[in-house]
Amino acid sequence: MHDMTLTELARALEAGEFTSRQLTESLLARIERLDGELNSFISVTAEQALAAADAADAARARGEAGPLTGLPLALKDIFCTQDVKTSCGSKMLDNFVAPYDAHVVEKLKAAGTVSLGKTNMDEFAMGSSNENSHYGPVKNPWDLAAVPGGSSGGSAAAVAAGLVPAALGTDTGGSIRQPAAFCGITGLKPTYGRVSRYGMVAYASSLDQGGPMARTAEDCALLLSAIAGHDLRDSTSVARGVPDYRAELGASLSGLKIGLPKEYFGDGLDPAVETAIREAVKVYESLGATVQEVSLPHTHHAIPAYYVIAPAEASSNLSRFDGVRFGHRCDAPTDLEDLYKRSRAEGFGDEVKRRILIGTHTLSEGFFDAYYKKAQQVRRLIRQDFMDAFEEVDVLMGPSTPTPAFDLGANKDPVSMYLQDIYTIAINLAGIPGISVPAGNIDGRPVGLQILGPHFAESQLLNVAHQFQQVTDWHQQRPAFGKENA
């Protein structure tokens, strides 16, 4: 069961091959057995999961099952869940139980899904390796010496290891696509505003976007239809109808115009990754697509602009963690300033502190124009690059990451870590959607192909990914981890 996709599981549940309770029990047992080593979960909510599974089975018995009824999944621990801890991977929120569900959690519950728990993540979604979690690093199931990627590394590892068929992640600078690539699964960052951010603990509000992580594009389509849509509680969520994304899979790729941004194939790209990506592009040509080189001239400004804007917003978003109303509070503060200083010093990890300090600096008087304003101007240019490119081609393709997953502890320098997101970050600055699909394997570590489209082109991206998965089997490969225990 643990090897099946959401779509296959849905069919099996429908056919009565097993119940949601049997499926849930089996996966809980698998988590119990394997996650000690993997560390992909922060909280496993067995009791709630079994209750939800029973409710789903009952609904099915009444003939009230929808496409997601009884399907198990997991939620990145950044999504607030009523009565379950939402830690955001931080000591600061180790004791935080939200009194409400995030918008996407409400929607998934209403669709009858079964959440098995909350997955591990880089603290407050800041990181590219999942080594910044208060709950310890997550291991990559393909190679336990490697990182799973971040910040949705727990979600990616859990799906790759067959602990859960799908999970939700969030992507601020690549945090869905990069771990999806490292773990050999499919992950979609939707258009900014497509999925409500209500109840998603904010890192950088103008960049954050929740999205699905699963084994196939088809599964991502299924999940996206459930979580997308307008939410009156999020002013930045877009009032626009939600297609049945899965129903729109199947269009031929004949005549599809693919652009290869030359900036995504330059220095720093692992030649083996480049080879895998070019092979994948050839597959598309064989499906009838045409390929041309395009240019995104401001690409090299994306990382600097991102590391001004994201920390600026983060420094403000994280001010509320002050020890006053919720979260970690230091012992016996002597006065107000002591309360603030020690609560924050003890509650936040190094990477979070680093970004708060960067953000505080770039927003401060005298630096605002030079940093923040300039970065916003760069952001407009980057967005314009993409708009110009989409005048010429339908989609852009390139590597999701410059290298396959690196070893735990290998990347000690923050700046070289930031370069991990070199191909993913500009997409968040532009607000466009992007998907990463498995497209190769180098020495036992997966490679991800990234496909980008204009705003609200999710249907097309999912179909382009889906067609690839109809003729390749990268997405069907499974790590050795967990196999012998199956």
Added chain:
Amino acid sequence: MQWETVIGLEVHVQLATRSKIFSGASTAFGAEPNSQACAVDLGLPGVLPVLNESAVAMAVQFGLGIDAEIPEVSIFDRKNYFYPDLPKGYQTSQMYHPIVGPGEVEITLDDGETKRIRVHHAHLEEDAGKSLHEDFHGMTGVDLNRAGTPLLEIVSEPDMRSAKEAAAYLKAIHSIVTYLGISDGNMAEGSMRCDVNVSVRPKGQEAFGTRAEIKNVNSFRFVERAIAFEVERQVELLEDGGKVVQETRLYDPEADETRSMRTKEEANDYRYFPCPDLLPVVLDDAYVDHLRTSLPELPAEKRARFQDKLGLSAYDAGVLSATRAMADFFEGVKDVCGDAKLAANWVQGEFAGRLNKEGLEIASSPVSAAQLGELVARVKDETINGKAAKQVFAALWDGEGDSADAIIEARGLKQVTDTGAIEAMIDQVIADSPVQVAQYRDAEPEKRGKMIGYFVGQVMKASRGTANPQQVNGLLKEKLDALC
């Protein structure tokens, strides 16, 4: 040396929306601490603000009320600082692109002179909560009921030159916002408060002196007193060769003085930047025009109409248009009785006097405009005379009857205008007063006018005040003169 005072005001007006500016929680005053603070107001992780449209409409109405420019786009910014009663660690406000641009307010001084005070801009923002120090030994309690309450901050240019002008400006703002119905203007409950910037400079000098900011003054009187104290302090300081330090001060009404809030000015860096959770507010012409056409008549227009159309004196028009409650009451009385001058006299005289005496607001007056209007109508149509009317008013106030007519009926106060009946009473009085009649007859003709008062009094007494005084006067004069 001659000194000139320079004053600028930042007035915070609490908008009368039912819910908060970015959440659905209630804004009602006086609830149990933290009972009106939802997840958004508490700044819980993951929550997001949603702008309350009625706060926007109210801000725009204010802008239109002071003839201000209304920019097409306004933007919310975050003002970042740490304070326990500031839940998110930032206040959402409007720094660079406020919703209301430059406008102006006309003030009227005691001598009837008017002056225009320029408004630099007005912006929307959320209020913070309240820290409570008294009830917690060695600790501080935080009440977030106020957190997220919509405020309109109205920033003037430094155009005021005296404490009186500042108070008049504050009154003018109060009058405009209450006329518009966008705030209850209740200063005691904190619905309106202001920060006052005061500096002095040698008369004739162009450059401003160093200013002190007096925070959170919450009454018209305190504004005047605080400025008066502050001006004296600064002048004395300067004349003694000292220097004014730029600082924040607090006015203490008990001691009637201002005090420094901080010994050294903290270097605040609020790190303003556009709030990424809120979209820019874009107002199209149709929306603004719609609000413009639905604006009520404002104090200045009303005052002009009272003078020009109703023929009231400038003074009466000013008093009767000072608050919307007063103006509405006056117009109610006028509409029922059909006589603006008579209505003005009664509202300012008997009615305002009684309110004052009992310390009541118009809203809690036991006599309604319709009731008073009917009473004034009975004066106008001479059903009762002025003396009886005062009795009727007192009876209405005390709840003796529902209408003037009912009380007139019950007390038999209807004016007697029947000539025969009045003549009969006059004849009786003349017959009963032989001495006075003799005196009258013997008096010089020009002194007789004064002596007639005695007879009038007797006749009025005989009629229990109901005889028409004019008739009594005329008939008496005829009859007495006939005896001469």
